[in-house]
Amino acid sequence: MCRSFTTTTTCTSGYGPANVGGVYRDAPALELKGLTKRYDDGTLAVENFDLTVPDGAFFGLLGPNGAGKTTLISAICNLIRITSGEALVFGEPARSLIARSWVGLAEQEINLDRFLSVRETLLYHGGYFGMERAEAEARADEMIDVFDLGSKRDTRAPKLSGGQRRRLLLARALMHRPRLVILDEPTAGVDFELRMELWRYIRRLHSEGTTILLTTHYLEEAEELCEEIALIRGGRLIARDSAGGLREHYGAASLADVYVKAMAG
Numbered sequence: 001m002c003r004s005f006t007t008t009t010t011c012t013s014g015y016g017p018a019n020v021g022g023v024y025r026d027a028p029a030l031e032l033k034g035l036t037k038r039y040d041d042g043t044l045a046v047e048n049f050d051l052t053v054p055d056g057a058f059f060g061l062l063g064p065n066g067a068g069k070t071t072l073i074s075a076i077c078n079l080i081r082i083t084s085g086e087a088l089v090f091g092e093p094a095r096s097l098i099a100r101s102w103v104g105l106a107e108q109e110i111n112l113d114r115f116l117s118v119r120e121t122l123l124y125h126g127g128y129f130g131m132e133r134a135e136a137e138a139r140a141d142e143m144i145d146v147f148d149l150g151s152k153r154d155t156r157a158p159k160l161s162g163g164q165r166r167r168l169l170l171a172r173a174l175m176h177r178p179r180l181v182i183l184d185e186p187t188a189g190v191d192f193e194l195r196m197e198l199w200r201y202i203r204r205l206h207s208e209g210t211t212i213l214l215t216t217h218y219l220e221e222a223e224e225l226c227e228e229i230a231l232i233r234g235g236r237l238i239a240r241d242s243a244g245g246l247r248e249h250y251g252a253a254s255l256a257d258v259y260v261k262a263m264a265g
């Protein structure tokens with residue numbers, strides 16, 4: 001698999017930057033242009049949303065319940081039909097197969113196949129993304145180890161605890177080595193140990209060049225981890241900067257203060 005993030009690298013596997021005439025150009029990890037989503041019942045969840053996330057960024061998406069974060073993520077992952085606008089992943093339309101193979105999503109809602117064991121869940125996912133059996137088995141064992149699921153490798157999802165299901169969801173998202181990892185409230189309901197493990201692992205992925213898009217309601221987590229943060233309210237982007245930049249702009253002592261001020265305004 002090609003994991004290069006430079007401008008002129010060539011790659012034969014199909015997993016790499018957009019290929020333009022045999023040369024790979026630098027595209028942002030994510031480009032949303034005028035993205036609007038109105039659900040069938042008339043709810044306008046996201047309106048005319050522009051956002052660019054550079055390749056290799058650790059980016060936070062913050063906003064209150066119902067702000068539109070999961071809707072945006074669902075649009076990026078081609079899980080919903082966009083009403084208007086455009087979503088590009090590393091320069092390719094989000095709905096394309098190649099873009100989908102570049103994205104790993106750990107959804108807010110835990111959706112695991114109840115008939116598959118931990119290991120089978122990971123192997124099926126690897127197979128879906130075209131991994132060779134031996135590669136998928138090695139990767140599944142690595143993920144089981146990283147997320148401390150060794151004693152549950154042959155256990156089916158309904159017999160896992162809530163936190164173990166969350167671990168499996170994260171392991172599955174990372175299984176096919178995505179270039180863009182999207183974590184929608186990954187630490188909701190998980191224990192202290194997993195939080196620490198998860199962030200250690202995600203930081204390592206980020207240092208190796210993987211782009212991370214995170215939503216969380218733990219503001220101190222976002223402040224510590226994210227290089228840049230977008231604040232969303234009512235389906236619209238209201239600010240985007242580093243945590244330091246946001247603190248300065250809002251004259252706030254912490255990101256929590258920024259959040260309170262931004263959401264009140």
Ligand SMILES: Nc1ncnc2c1ncn2[C@@H]1O[C@H](COP(=O)(O)OP(=O)(O)OP(=O)(O)O)[C@@H](O)[C@H]1O
Pocket residue numbers: 039040041043044045063064065066067068069070071072108
């Ligand atoms: N399938 C749907 N049909 C109709 N409306 C929906 C649907 N899914 C979400 N919505 C609405 O879209 C808006 C944005 O919801 P979304 O799930 O994107 O918010 P969120 O920012 O992820 O919130 P949370 O922090 O609670 O996860 C809300 O008003 C929600 O009720």
Ligand SMILES: [Mg+2]
Pocket residue numbers: 069070071108184
């Ligand atoms: Mg959500």
